[in-house]
Amino acid sequence: MAVISTQGVEKIYNPGKIPVKALKGVSLEIAEGEFTAIVGPSGSGKTTLLNIIGGLDRPTAGYVEVGGVDISGLSDNQLIDFRKDHIGFVFQAYNLIPVLTARENVAFVMLLQHRSAQERNARAESLLAAVGLSDKMDKRPAELSGGQQQRVAVARALASKPSFILADEPTANLDSASTANLLDIMYRLNQEEHITFVFSTHDQRVIDRAKRVVTLVDGKIDRDEVRG
Numbered sequence: 001m002a003v004i005s006t007q008g009v010e011k012i013y014n015p016g017k018i019p020v021k022a023l024k025g026v027s028l029e030i031a032e033g034e035f036t037a038i039v040g041p042s043g044s045g046k047t048t049l050l051n052i053i054g055g056l057d058r059p060t061a062g063y064v065e066v067g068g069v070d071i072s073g074l075s076d077n078q079l080i081d082f083r084k085d086h087i088g089f090v091f092q093a094y095n096l097i098p099v100l101t102a103r104e105n106v107a108f109v110m111l112l113q114h115r116s117a118q119e120r121n122a123r124a125e126s127l128l129a130a131v132g133l134s135d136k137m138d139k140r141p142a143e144l145s146g147g148q149q150q151r152v153a154v155a156r157a158l159a160s161k162p163s164f165i166l167a168d169e170p171t172a173n174l175d176s177a178s179t180a181n182l183l184d185i186m187y188r189l190n191q192e193e194h195i196t197f198v199f200s201t202h203d204q205r206v207i208d209r210a211k212r213v214v215t216l217v218d219g220k221i222d223r224d225e226v227r228g
């Protein structure tokens with residue numbers, strides 16, 4: 001079954017007098033368990049597409065279904081609830097909360113879902129252990145390296161038990177050791193927990209690990225390659 005389905009998605013930004021056509025009819029199906037990279041030149045529409053799939057932005061035209069729900073039919077409030085329950089984000093715009101520890105950052109998402117304190121703590125600890133941060137649970141973001149912060153972001157994205165994880169440039173600004181580490185974690189979660197990952201990237205090391213590579217050029221899908 002498709003977890004994500006877009007049909008003829010168009011996005012026109014109109015900040016000034018000249019409209020910018022960021023997406024020009026994108027039709028894409030992502031099945032459960034995929035580990036898919038969205039690649040393409042700067043400005044080709046990767047972030048715009050992820051924002052639309054994640055319900056952070058609405059398309060100008062076209063249809064978006066996530067987990068069988070037509071998200072274009074949801075009100076803004078319904079969309080907020082839908083995102084919270086179904087989608088894990090590892091976005092740069094979704095930074096960690098600086099005054100909270102790693103454990104509290106992960107647990108916070110579950111507080112919004114009204115889970116018990118016991119469940120929040122237990123799950124936060126097991127997720128942070130899964131991303132190799134057992135010894136950093138009580139550190140605040142400023143006390144962690146960029147790679148460690150990204151791993152907290154992955155743990156936080158998983159906390160809500162989402163249908164899938166969207167990651168916008170998850171390895172941007174990471175050194176090679178942190179990139180390899182984060183990729184291993186994402187890959188393992190995909191293989192062992194069957195969590196669907198869709199991520200945009202410029203990073204060849206990340207592209208090399210993807211099982212499917214969708215290339216956007218100028219707002220359209222130029223290539224869609226599934227690897228064996």
Ligand SMILES: Nc1ncnc2c1ncn2[C@@H]1O[C@H](COP(=O)(O)OP(=O)(O)OP(=O)(O)O)[C@@H](O)[C@H]1O
Pocket residue numbers: 013014015020021022040041042043044045046047048049
């Ligand atoms: N909020 C906005 N208002 C106006 N134009 C925008 C906005 N966001 C993006 N654009 C434009 O839409 C096009 C696609 O941008 P987008 O950020 O989706 O590309 P991208 O492939 O993610 O780029 P990069 O790899 O540089 O992050 C670009 O021409 C960009 O300038």
